[in-house]
Amino acid sequence: MEEKFEPKLTAFVCNWCTYAGADLTGTSRIKYQSNVRVLRVPCTGRIDFMLVMKAFQKGADGVIVSGCHPNDCHYTSGNYHARRRWMVYKDLMDFMGMDTRRVTFSWVSAAEGVRWAQLVNEVTDQVRALGPYAEYQQLVGAGIE
Amino acid sequence: MEALKQKAKDLLERGEVKAIVGYTKGTGDIRRPYFAQRPEQVDGLVLDEACTQNLATYATKHEVRHLGKLGVVALPVTQRALLQLMAERQIRDGDVIVLVAEEGNVEKGNVKELASAAALEEHLALKTDVMDEKDQELLAKLNAKSREERWAFWHRELSRCVKCYACRNSCPMCYCDHCTMDCNRPQWVPVASHDLGNFEYHVVRAMHLAGRCVECGECGRACPVGIPVHLLTFFAEESVHRQFGQRAGHSAKLDYALSTFRPDDKESFIR
Amino acid sequence: MADTFELSHEALNGLFAALRKDGRRVLAPVDSDGRTELNEVESPAQVAKDYLQTILSAKEVVFPKVERLLSYTTGPGKVELKDPEPKALPTVLFGVRPCEAAAFGALDAVFNWDTRDSFFNARMAQIAVIGLSCTKADAACFCTTVGGGPADTRGSDILLSPIEGGFLAEVLTEKGRSIQALAPELFQDGRGIDKTAVKLDKAFDQPALTAKLPGMFDSALWVDQSLRCIGCGACAFVCPTCVCFDIQEEADPKQGQRLRCWDSCGYRMFTLHASGHNPREVQSQRWRQRIYHKFSYYPERYGMLGCVGCGKCTRACPVDMNLREHLVETSEMKA
C-alpha cells in the first residue's frame, strides 16, 4: 500500500498573539491537524527570512508565519516592520522560482483559537495537495563531490 | 579630459583631497580604477564610455580611506552609491568631493565639483533613468517565465557560483566589516559553494540589498563565471520601489525601506 | 620521445566514440551563453570553437570546489565515522590548454609533498589529459615567461596541435598510449610534420624576479598595486594552481559531514585568529602573499613555480588586476 503523504509544516509565531492564540486552541480543546511544529519567537519582527529558508532546508513542506494583527503588536510596530519584509521576501521568492504557496503569512490574535485551528487545517490541506517540496530539496546535497 | 585632469590636479595641489579615485587605461580596452595621489599622477586619468565600475566601493575600503580625503570621479551609478552611503551614515556629507562630467561626457562638457550631498542630489535629480534597457529586458523576460522555469533558471545559474564573493566585494553597498556570510555563530548559510549554500547566499544578498541597491550592476559585471546576479538585487530594489515608492541612491536622507513602515502598507497575501 | 601521429577531424569523432564506449566521460570546453566552461560532451562538434580558455580551470575535476572528506553519525557518548570513497569517474579532459595541463604538477606538489592526499590522488588516477596547443594568446597570457609554452607537453597524456585537416597528436604517456590503443587505426603516422602554435614573447625575466623578491618584501609597490584590489577570491578560484582550502562542517543533531572547499589567501578571514589578531591585516599583505607564494615560496619549497601564466586571474578580476603587468612592473623595480 502506498503511504499517504503527510506534510511537515513549521510555524513561526509571535509570543504575544499567535502563540497565545494557539494555546487557546488547545485549552479550548479544539482539534486540528497535527502536522505543524510551532516555534515561538518574541515578535514577528524577529522572524528573519532566513528562518523560513532554514525550515525549507531542513525539510519543511510548508511554513506558517504569524503574529499580532496590525496595530496590536506588543512592541508597537514589530509586525508592521515584519510585514514590509514579507512583502519583499515573498516577491523575491517568487522571482527566484520558489513556490510561494508554501509560505502562509497570517495574523492570529490571542483570542482567535478557532481561527488558528482553521488556519492550520487549511494550510495543511493545501500543502498536502501540493505534495512534498521536493524541488527545494534538490538543493540539499547537490554540488558536493 | 583636460578639464578633469586640471580639476583633479588643483584639488591635489591645494591639498583639498589626498587622492583622486578615477579610472585609467587597463588591459586591452578595459578601464580600471586608478588612484592619483600626487599631482603629476593625474595624467593617468581616463574618463570615457569604457569606464563602468562603481568607484563608490572604494569610499568605504579601509586601505583607501586611510589615504585621507578622497575626490571621486563619479559616473551616475557612483553618485547614487555615494548618496546611499551617506544615507546609511557610512560616509559623511562632505567626506568626498565628487567630480562629474557635465552632460555625462567629459569631452563635451565641463567638469563639475560637487562637494555636498545637496549638490549631488540636485545633480542626480536631472537623471530619471536608472536601469539600462538590456537589464530591463532581462528582468521582463524572467518575469514572463513560469515559476517553474524561473526555478530551473536560477537553480542552474546559481549552482555555477563558486562563492568567490566578487559580487559582494565589488558592491558599494556591501561594506560590512563582518558580513553575515563570514559569521559562524550561528552559521546561517553554509560556507561551501554547493547548490544549497549558493542559493541561500544569493537570497541573503538580494534581501540585504533590497531598498539599498543603487542598480549599478557591478555585482553582475564582477561575477567571474558570468551569473547575472545583479538581476536579483535589481528585482529586490524594484520590488521596494513598486511597493513602498522609494528608491535608494537619490537622497542622503533616505530611511531604509525595510527598517521603517507605514501603517497602510498594502499587501494582498496575509491571511 | 613522444610518438607523433596525425589525427584527422573525422578520426577525432571516432576517438570520442571509442572513449565513451570504454566507459570514460569526456569533459571539454563548451560554449554556453558566451561562457566557456568545462562540460561533458558526446562528440567533438559540441566542443567550443575557437576558445582561448575556459573561465574556471581543469583543477575543478581533481580538486572540486566542494568535496566531502568524511561524514559521521552521532549519538549519546558515541560517534561513528564514515570514510567516503571519492566518486572519481574515469574521465578524459579534452582540449585542456598546455598551461592548465602543466598546473596539475603544481597541485600535486602541494597535495603530496608530505602526506599523500587520497582524494586528489584518486581523482588524478582517473583522469587522462588530451591537451590542445594554443593558436592564439591575449594580453593576460605569459606561459612562456614561466617555463611553459603554447605547445608545452607537460601534464598532457596526449597533446594535440592543430594542423591542416586535423591535429598533430603527440602521445606522451602510458595513459596516452592506452587511449591510442582504444582505436589505433585512427592515429596515422605523423612523423616529420611540424607542430605550430602561437608565438608568445617572454614578458619578464622570471628567474631574476624570483631572485629579487625576498629583498622586496617591504616595498611600497605592494600597496600601490593592491589599492584597487577588492579582496574577492575570483583570482584564486579560477587559478589552475591555487590550492588553498577550507574545511567546513555541516551537521544536524545526529549526523554531519566535513567538506573541503576552495579558499583564498586574498580574504581577510583567511588568516584571522580567534583572538582577533590577523597576521595579514590589510589587502596589500594579502596581495603580496599571493605573488610571493607563487613566485618565491613555491620555488623554494617545491623547486617549481606556483604559476603557469595562463592569465585566468587577470581575465576574471573585476578590477583588472593584471598579474602579468604587475609582475613586469615588479621586475623593473630597482631592488
Next chain:
Amino acid sequence: MSETNIYLPNLMRIAKITEESPAVKTFRLEFVDEVAAQNFEFKTGQFGLYSAFGEGESTFCIASSPTRKGYIECTFREAGRVTAALADKEVGDIVGFRGPYGNVFPLEDWQGKNLVFIAGGIALPPLRSVIWNCLDLRDWFKDITVVYGARSVADLVYKHELKEWSERSDMQLVTTVDPGGETPDWKGKVGFVPPVVEQLGPSAENTIAIVCGPPIMIKLTLPVLQKLSFPPERIFTTLENRMKCGLGKCGRCNTGKSFVCKDGPVYTLAQLNELPAEY
C-alpha cells in the same frame, strides 16, 4: 592502490575535565580505539586538531607530557564556534583528534643546560607539556626556572600544578599578575611579564629561553632577553597561526616559505628572524 584518508580523526573519550580559569578548560582525552592508543606517540611541542562533531575542528597544542602515557591533555579558551561546543562537552563524550602534527622542542639538544620558561596567560599549555617533560627527565638539565604571568589571579591556569611546582626544590617558579589583577592573599609578584623577567635577570650563560604568550608579551620580552645576552638561537617560541588541515596543504598557516603546521609550531628566534613577520 588505496591511500588512507588523512583527514579522518581519531575518536577520543573525555576522561576528565578541569576548569582552569573563566572560559578555560583542560580535557584529558583517551583513545576509544585500543590499537590507535598503542600506536600513538608524540613529542613535546606538537599539536593536534580537536573536533567537536557538529561544529568543526580547532587547533591546540598537546598540553600533557609525552612521558605521561595513556592519555593526552589539551587546554583551550572558549573563543569561537568549535571551542564553545567543546566547552559544552561532558566527561564520557566523544571528540575527535588528528595528530600529532608539527615539530618538537629539541630536548636532546638542551641536555646539560639551564632552562628558563616564560609564559603568559593561556600560552602556558604548550610550555606545560615541555616543563613536565623536562621535570620527568630532571637529570638531563641544570637549573629550571618558570616565569608565568596572567592578567589576574583568576586567569592563571593549572593552579594546582603551579602549587606543586612552587613547592619543588629542583625548580624555581615565579608567578606574576598584571597590576590590579592581584587578590588580597596573592603571594606572587605584581607586574607584567617582561619587567619581571628583567628583574629576575636569568643568566644567558648555557641557558635556553622558551617564551610563549600573547603577541604583545612576546614582542616586549624578546628585547629583555636580548639585553640579557640570550642569542637568537637559544630563544624558542611557538607560533599559533590559524590552521585547517595541519598537514601543510591548506595554506592558511603559510608564513614565508614555512608552514607553521609542518616546520613549526616551534621556532627559534633565529628562525623567526628569517621569516616575514606575518604571524
